[in-house]
Amino acid sequence: MRTGKYTETINIRVLLGENGDALIHGSYNEHIYATGVALKQNLFAWHEASFYGTELAIHLVQGLEVVVLPAEMVVPFFAELKLLQHIEWVWDDLTERLIKLAPRLAVCLEQKKYVPSFSAFRSGKLQWTWDEEALEPDDRAALDAAAEDADFIKGLRAAFSAAVYHNHYGTELAAADLRREFPLLFSRKSPVDTGLDEKEWLVTIGWKTDTAPFRPALQLLEPDDEVPAWRLQLVLQDKRDPAGIAHVRIAGNGELFGSWPSAWTTHVRQRSASWLERLRASLPADRFNEHSDEDVFASMLDDETAWRFLTVDSQRLLEAGWQVLLPAWWEAASRKKPRLRAKVSSDEGSKAGGSLFGLDSIIDFDWRIAIGEIDLSEAEFAELVARNVRLVRFRGEWIQLDPALLAQIRKAMAAMDKGQGLSFQDVLQLHLLGGSDIDGGDKEGDTAGSKAEHAERIKLEVELNEHLIKLISQINQQTEHPKLAVPSELQAELRAYQQDGYAWLAFLRRFGLGACLADDMGLGKTVQLIAYLLHIKEPRVSSPNAENNLPSLIICPTSVLGNWQKELSRFAPSLNVMLHYGSGRLSGEAFVEEAKQADVVLTSYATCSLDQETLQSFAWTSITLDEAQNIKNAQTKQSAVVRSLPAKHRIALTGTPIENRLSELWSIYDYINPGYLGSSRAFNNQFAYAIEKEKDAQRTADLQKLIKPFMLRRKKKDPAIQLDLPEKNEMKTYVHLTAEQGALYEQTVNELMEKMQKLEGIERKGAILAALTQLKQLCDHPMLMTKEALPENVKAGEAVEALISRSSKLERLLAMVKELREEGDRCLIFTQYIGMGEMLKLVLEQELEEPVLYLNGSTSKTARDRMIEQFQSSGQPIPDPGQPNVFILSLKAGGVGLNLTAANHVFHFDRWWNPAVENQATDRAYRMGQTRDVQVHKFISLGTLEERIDEMLENKQQLSDNVISSSEGWITELSTDALKDLFTLRRDVMG
Numbered sequence: 001m002r003t004g005k006y007t008e009t010i011n012i013r014v015l016l017g018e019n020g021d022a023l024i025h026g027s028y029n030e031h032i033y034a035t036g037v038a039l040k041q042n043l044f045a046w047h048e049a050s051f052y053g054t055e056l057a058i059h060l061v062q063g064l065e066v067v068v069l070p071a072e073m074v075v076p077f078f079a080e081l082k083l084l085q086h087i088e089w090v091w092d093d094l095t096e097r098l099i100k101l102a103p104r105l106a107v108c109l110e111q112k113k114y115v116p117s118f119s120a121f122r123s124g125k126l127q128w129t130w131d132e133e134a135l136e137p138d139d140r141a142a143l144d145a146a147a148e149d150a151d152f153i154k155g156l157r158a159a160f161s162a163a164v165y166h167n168h169y170g171t172e173l174a175a176a177d178l179r180r181e182f183p184l185l186f187s188r189k190s191p192v193d194t195g196l197d198e199k200e201w202l203v204t205i206g207w208k209t210d211t212a213p214f215r216p217a218l219q220l221l222e223p224d225d226e227v228p229a230w231r232l233q234l235v236l237q238d239k240r241d242p243a244g245i246a247h248v249r250i251a252g253n254g255e256l257f258g259s260w261p262s263a264w265t266t267h268v269r270q271r272s273a274s275w276l277e278r279l280r281a282s283l284p285a286d287r288f289n290e291h292s293d294e295d296v297f298a299s300m301l302d303d304e305t306a307w308r309f310l311t312v313d314s315q316r317l318l319e320a321g322w323q324v325l326l327p328a329w330w331e332a333a334s335r336k337k338p339r340l341r342a343k344v345s346s347d348e349g350s351k352a353g354g355s356l357f358g359l360d361s362i363i364d365f366d367w368r369i370a371i372g373e374i375d376l377s378e379a380e381f382a383e384l385v386a387r388n389v390r391l392v393r394f395r396g397e398w399i400q401l402d403p404a405l406l407a408q409i410r411k412a413m414a415a416m417d418k419g420q421g422l423s424f425q426d427v428l429q430l431h432l433l434g435g436s437d438i439d440g441g442d443k444e445g446d447t448a449g450s451k452a453e454h455a456e457r458i459k460l461e462v463e464l465n466e467h468l469i470k471l472i473s474q475i476n477q478q479t480e481h482p483k484l485a486v487p488s489e490l491q492a493e494l495r496a497y498q499q500d501g502y503a504w505l506a507f508l509r510r511f512g513l514g515a516c517l518a519d520d521m522g523l524g525k526t527v528q529l530i531a532y533l534l535h536i537k538e539p540r541v542s543s544p545n546a547e548n549n550l551p552s553l554i555i556c557p558t559s560v561l562g563n564w565q566k567e568l569s570r571f572a573p574s575l576n577v578m579l580h581y582g583s584g585r586l587s588g589e590a591f592v593e594e595a596k597q598a599d600v601v602l603t604s605y606a607t608c609s610l611d612q613e614t615l616q617s618f619a620w621t622s623i624t625l626d627e628a629q630n631i632k633n634a635q636t637k638q639s640a641v642v643r644s645l646p647a648k649h650r651i652a653l654t655g656t657p658i659e660n661r662l663s664e665l666w667s668i669y670d671y672i673n674p675g676y677l678g679s680s681r682a683f684n685n686q687f688a689y690a691i692e693k694e695k696d697a698q699r700t701a702d703l704q705k706l707i708k709p710f711m712l713r714r715k716k717k718d719p720a721i722q723l724d725l726p727e728k729n730e731m732k733t734y735v736h737l738t739a740e741q742g743a744l745y746e747q748t749v750n751e752l753m754e755k756m757q758k759l760e761g762i763e764r765k766g767a768i769l770a771a772l773t774q775l776k777q778l779c780d781h782p783m784l785m786t787k788e789a790l791p792e793n794v795k796a797g798e799a800v801e802a803l804i805s806r807s808s809k810l811e812r813l814l815a816m817v818k819e820l821r822e823e824g825d826r827c828l829i830f831t832q833y834i835g836m837g838e839m840l841k842l843v844l845e846q847e848l849e850e851p852v853l854y855l856n857g858s859t860s861k862t863a864r865d866r867m868i869e870q871f872q873s874s875g876q877p878i879p880d881p882g883q884p885n886v887f888i889l890s891l892k893a894g895g896v897g898l899n900l901t902a903a904n905h906v907f908h909f910d911r912w913w914n915p916a917v918e919n920q921a922t923d924r925a926y927r928m929g930q931t932r933d934v935q936v937h938k939f940i941s942l943g944t945l946e947e948r949i950d951e952m953l954e955n956k957q958q959l960s961d962n963v964i965s966s967s968e969g970w971i972t973e974l975s976t977d978a979l980k981d982l983f984t985l986r987r988d989v990m991g
Contacts, residue, residue, distance in 0.1 A: 006088040010034060010042065014095040016155025020071030020162045025064050036065035046082040049073055071162035074098075079106035097146060098156070104139040105130060105160050114164050115207060116185060117157075118198040126185060128164035129157055182206055187319070196278065196321070204321030212267040214238055214246070214260070216275055217323035220309055222398070230306035232287065232297040234275075236260055236268070237323060249295035250276055257294055282320045283313055303391045310391075329398055339370040340409050340460045367413055371399050378413075385410065475513070475709040482507065487534035489574040494531060497714055497721055498524050502531040504712050505651060509536065509622070514650040514672025516628070518713040521655045521819050521935070523721065526564070529554075529624060529653060530571045536621060537575065537599050550619060551578070551598045555642060556626035558604040559812035562734035562942035564626070568600065575599040580615075581607050587614050605630050605638050612641045620647040627815065628652035631671060632664035634680060643671055655819045657711065662688040665707065673710060715823070728926050730936040732950070733816075735808040737941055740782050742985060745944065748774050748785075749983045756976045765972035768979065772945070772971060775983065779941040780836045780910050781807040790839060800846050803839065809939050813840075813907060814847055816937065817886060820905050821848060826871075826885040827905035830894070830921050834858075836909065837888050844886055851882060856890035872902045891921055900924045904932040909939055911946055915953060943986035 008028065015023045024043070026034035034042075036058030044053030050073065057068045069077060079102040083089055091099065108114055113134040120127035132140060147153045169175050179186055184205040202208040214236040221231050238244030248258030254276040256268060276296070280288065287309075289299045301309070314324045367378040374395060376384065384399075385406055391398060484503035486494055494502065501517060505528065508515045519525050533552055556564055561581055568577050578598035580586070585607070586594055591614050595601050608615060623645055625631065631639040650672045658665050666683045669676055677683050687703050690696035714721050737745060752771040759767055777784035783806070791799045804811050813829070820827060831837050834856050841854045853867045871887050887900060891912055903925040912918050918938070926934040940946045974982065 005086075007086045009088040009090060010039075011090045011092070012043070012095055013092045014098060016074070016094075016098070016152060016159065017071075018151075018154055018158060020074060020155055020158030020160075022069040022071075022074045022159070023059070023061065023066045024069060025061075025066045033064060036067050039065075039067050042084060042087060043067070044077075045084050047073075047077060049076065071159045072166035073163075074159040075102050075105045075109065075163045078102035094149075094152060097152070101142060101146060101156065104135075104142065105156075105163075107139075108135070108160075109163055109167055112168070114160070115202060116205070117161070118201055121185075121201075127157075128161040130160060184321075197274065200274065200321075212264070212271060213240070214264055214267070215323050216271075217325050218279070218317060219245075219325035220306065220314075220327065222306075222327045227300075229300035230303070230309075231300055232309070234297060235325065236264065237325075250279075250297070251294055252276075252288075252290055252292065252296055278320060278322075279317075282316045282322065287313070307391050327398070340367070340413070369409060371401070374399055381409075471511070475508070475511075484535070487531055487538070489534050490527075490531050490571060491573065492527055492530075492571045494527065495524070498528050498531075501525075501528040501712055501714075502535070505529070505532040506535050508710070509649045512649070514652070514669075514710060516652040516654065516657060516668055516672055516711040518652075518654055518657045518711055520715045520823060521816060523714060525653045525655075526567050526626075527571055529651065530568060530575075532651075533575060533600055533622075534572050549596060550621040550648075551595055551601050552622040552624065553601050553603070553615070553618070553620045553645070553647070554624045554626060555603055555605055555608050557630060557811070557815070558606060559735045559808040559815070560626060560733075561602060561604055562736050562940075563732075564602055565942075566732070566734045568602075577602060579603075580611070585611075587611065592617055605642070608645075609638050609641050612644065615645055618646070620645065622649040622651060623647040624651040624653060625671065626653045628654040628668050628671070629656050629664060632667050634663070634667040634670065639667060639671075643674070656822050657713075662692060662703075669707065669710070676710075677706065728922070728934045728936060730938065732938045732940055733812060734940050734942050734947075735812050737779070737944065737985075738782075738806060738808055740806055741778055741808075741941075744782055744785060745775060745778055745985050748778065749980075749985065752983065753976070753980055756979065768972045771983070775945055776910055777833055777836075779944055779946055780809055780831070780833065781839060783839070784833055784835050790842060800843055803843055809909065809941065810840075810843065813909060813939070814843065816907075817844060818848065821850075821885060825905055826903045827887070827907060828894075828900055828903045828921075828925055829886065829888045829907040829909055830891045830918075831888065831909040832891050832912065833910070834890065837890060840888050840909070844888075848886065850886075851884045852886045852888065853884045854888040855894050857893045859893065868898060868900065871900060889921075889924075891917065894921070894924065898924045901930040904930070904934055906934060906936045907939070908937070911938065911940065911950065913949060913953075945983050947986075948982050 010026045010028060012024065012026050017023060024039065026039045026043070028034060040053035040056055040058070044050055044056065044067075047053060050056050050069075053067075056070075059066050059068055078098050081099060081102075108130045113131045114128045115131045117125075117127040117129045130143070135143070143153075146156065169178055182205055196204060199208075203210045217235050217237050219233045219235050221227070221233055223229050234248050234250050236246040236248060238246075246258060246260040246264075248256055248260065250256055250272075254273055256272045256275075260268065287305075288296045290296065292298045310326060310330055314326060317324050367381075369376045369378070369381040384401065387401075391401070482503070484499075484506055486499060486502070501519065505515050505517065509532075517525050517528060519528075536552065554564060558581075561579070565577065565579065568575055576597060576599045578594055578601045580591070580595075580601055580603040585591075595618060603611075603615070623642075625642065631642050633639060652668050652672050654668065657668055663680065663684065666677050666680060666688075670680075678686070687699055690699040691703065748771055752767060755767045756764065774785050781803075783790075783803075791803075804814060817827060817829075829840060831840065837854050837856055841852050844852045853871055855864055855867055859867070867884075867887070870884055873883060887894075887903065889898075906922045906925050908918055908921070912921075922934070922936050926936075938950075940950050971979070971982070
């Protein structure tokens with residue numbers, strides 16, 4: 001009968017599953033069962049770990065609702081058993097037993113009185129159980145009594161193991177610590193197989209400390225004057241003094257003989273009984289002399305058996321928990337594999353100074369083989385191999401001779417014909433990478449272009465002589481090459497780093513080695529190359545023979561042809577430059593005769609593809625690719641044609657040697673130094689996949705070592721560079737009109753000239769200003785003049801390509817913005833025309849795959865302020881993918897009053913005739929708060945009124961500054977002839 005203390009009585013029955021979960025159901029009497037929800041609400045009302053029962057699952061078992069308490073919660077819950085006091089709880093016998101044992105096990109959890117389960121480990125599992133030896137006698141007795149119920153104790157052990165995992169190893173960090181501290185718990189090679197019992201196993205894995213003052217060990221003794229053969233010896237090693245060794249013998253029945261400190265005797269008798277069984281489990285049967293009554297290790301070992309013990313048996317013993325004492329020299333000898341070395345002849349490279357060989361040059365060498373500290377000649381190595389032994393004493397030192405490795409060395413030596421020598425490419429790569437792994441096979445194209453590039457086996461190294469050490473050091477360091485005077489005909493003052501770049505190009509030319517000049521945009525790759533072109537012109541002047549009488553070829557995108565013409569004319573007016581481009585270009589013999597008179601032939605990638613045979617008629621003294629990323633796809637015809645052109649020296653100029661994939665870097669290097677990085681397939685196998693997919697740090701480092709000698713890359717952020725740069729660096733970017741732009745330009749000028757014959761006064765001025773606007777818009781993009789609407793599907797790739805291809809300015813701008821974004825730089829783009837701004841926004845967003853801002857006169861103040869705040873935001877400390885990095889502005893709306901110092905590049909897409917207005921716009925980025933140098937790019941269409949007026953502004957001819965800078969009105973006052981001269985398209989620079 002219920003007393004007044006309780007409002008109700010609930011009978012509880014608990015069943016422990018084999019995985020430790022507790023299945024709990026309750027009833028109010030024999031016929032009324034508690035629902036799972038009611039049970040959770042009442043029994044677990046104070047159980048915080050299960051969020052007061054709400055997180056526990058309910059299962060239906062034989063028509064009853066049971067609550068499932070996860071295994072890791074079972075011991076803690078029943079140990080604490082915090083219950084509602086107004087309910088009378090009645091437990092069945094099994095639950096009573098659990099309630100009695102749980103607090104004892106909770107103490108074990110808290111005090112870490114647990115051990116890994118030996119029986120579970122033998123079956124391939126890692127589980128935990130209470131430490132029998134650490135239990136109090138009462139606790140041990142209670143658990144022993146419970147063990148009579150096998151199912152109950154199995155479930156309890158599982159619940160206890162789950163609690164150990166949850167409480168002590170439930171985090172990744174804790175689990176990692178366990179693996180690091182007790183690796184044998186996770187080893188696939190189980191020491192259980194070597195005859196250990198549970199106590200020995202716990203000691204072996206390091207969980208428990210062995211209390212014996214010694215440790216048993218098996219020692220290998222090498223031949224000496226007394227015993228000229230290898231032998232094994234069982235010893236007892238003093239734990240406090242490892243040098244203290246007691247030599248003992250073990251009989252075939254396991255009995256131990258010998259002498260040891262008397263204090264050890266009890267421990268020896270307790271432990272030695274299992275030693276022989278454990279040794280037999282780890283060693284082959286032929287290591288034991290079963291007929292010896294006193295010592296199973298009495299037999300001598302031959303060299304082969306000793307080598308087997310050193311390389312195989314000792315490892316098995318260590319894995320079984322044995323201490324193994326090996327000869328002192330073995331550890332060092334076993335780490336040092338045989339190395340094959342090509343020793344370069346002493347005089348190789350001594351004459352390398354005039355016009356060296358290049359990467360294909362052959363270098364003589366002699367073979368050297370290093371085994372440990374012993375250095376062998378080819379003859380000495382052959383003598384050792386002929387002995388056909390695995391361990392040999394040579395020059396007073398023991399050497400291990402692995403027959404498999406020796407066979408690979410012999411095969412590798414035979415595969416490389418010493419009479420043919422090594423190529424300079426092989427020598428360079430072996431030196432840079434510290435050797436190459438080989439197997440002596442002959443797998444063509446396996447790796448990066450060396451003869452010795454095969455599966456990982458033996459290390460092939462190279463030993464340089466003093467001449468090649470100096471040469472390769474100069475190539476690799478890039479700062480140790482000889483300084484070179486700047487050509488006197490260069491009309492520019494080179495900064496220090498530019499002079500280094502020019503000298504570096506000339507230095508590599510001396511040795512027939514290609515170069516990739518990959519300085520950041522704005523650091524002057526162009527002027528460095530022009531200095532180089534003037535330098536190589538000098539032999540043509542001093543010795544005008546047939547070999548010297550060869551021009552250089554520059555191949556560049558169509559959009560920068562004009563820029564090259566201007567820069568060559570500006571910095572090197574003494575160079576005779578031939579433009580090979582457009583419908584009027586020469587071919588056949590006419591081209592050859594004209595090119596012979598030139599110092600530099602300038603052409604585009606597209607023209608090069610069309611005129612392959614014409615351009616192949618020369619062995620060019622140098623070929624330079626500007627914007628070399630244009631050959632990043634080696635499979636294209638354009639790339640193939642460029643590679644086919646013969647040249648004494650090849651140079652690549654690019655600010656972005658890698659845009660998306662490593663294959664682009666390979667393509668550039670295969671142009672400058674064909675074959676240096678192997679075939680495309682081999683490069684992808686060796687480097688691209690490992691670096692791009694697997695993030696392999698070693699392969700990344702190896703590739704960096706290989707490419708470094710032939711790439712010079714300086715960044716604006718480099719301290720040495722920044723100190724040299726002006727605070728604001730202005731440069732003009734010249735572009736050609738497309739054929740469509742040229743035709744529309746001429747049509748517009750002709751129509752204006754016809755009107756000039758008829759119109760006067762204000763009508764004449766109006767017509768001139770209208771034509772002026774049309775021509776300026778046309779220089780930007782023909783769609784501005786034709787008033788075409790942007791295609792609705794502008795985001796489709798073909799539509800974007802079509803837009804870009806109609807304007808050289810747009811094409812060039814896109815390339816430059818992509819390059820600066822690769823470097824993490826940000827930019828402002830100014831244009832006078834709303835239509836151009838909208839087109840730029842659409843194209844750049846599509847190509848860059850990032851947001852682009854556009855501010856013009858119709859932008860509200862609220863939107864304007866938001867754009868400025870967005871752009872000025874740094875995206876730190878976490879980069880924001882929505883952060884805008886390109887800001888397009890109308891010159892009038894954004895030219896004044898804004899602080900946009902987040903940008904360090906400013907583009908003037910179309911020119912304003914007032915320099916002060918342009919400078920004001922530039923100063924949106926170049927102002928107080930700007931921490932970086934600002935690069936200003938002014939776009940000019942060649943042959944158009946843009947170029948004519950720029951020349952007038954530059955030279956201050958005919959017009960005063962005040963007249964020019966006041967407005968465009970001065971143009972309307974020109975005579976018809978002067979107007980025609982100003983507007984007419986010059987055909988000599990048209991595409």
